[in-house]
Amino acid sequence: MNCLDMPRVRKTFVLDERVMNALDSAAKKAGYKNANQFVEATLFNLLKLSGNLEADAEPLSESRGGKRSGAGKPRKSQGEESIAPTEGEATEGGGE
Numbered sequence: 001m002n003c004l005d006m007p008r009v010r011k012t013f014v015l016d017e018r019v020m021n022a023l024d025s026a027a028k029k030a031g032y033k034n035a036n037q038f039v040e041a042t043l044f045n046l047l048k049l050s051g052n053l054e055a056d057a058e059p060l061s062e063s064r065g066g067k068r069s070g071a072g073k074p075r076k077s078q079g080e081e082s083i084a085p086t087e088g089e090a091t092e093g094g095g096e
Contacts, residue, residue: 006060008060020035023035023038023039026038027039037062040059041059044057044059
């Protein structure tokens with residue numbers, strides 16, 4: 001299975017609040033968007049160095065967050081007309 005096929009898995013850890021605060025701070029200082037990205041990158045590197053992951057293993061591409069196509073666009077309500085012309089409008093005044 002290549003890294004494009006691998007999903008991220010949700011897992012819950014119960015950690016000391018001080019550890020969580022330190023992770024948030026360290027993530028910001030290191031330029032990560034959030035602690036999840038920081039933890040994943042840090043653990044990935046640690047596990048490679050310790051031999052628990054293959055030396056040639058590559059991290060998954062970043063697919064978390066970011067702008068989604070169509071996000072923020074208002075939905076059409078039932079009574080709202082479509083922007084596209086109807087069949088009659090498309091042929092009026094300037095066909096072929």
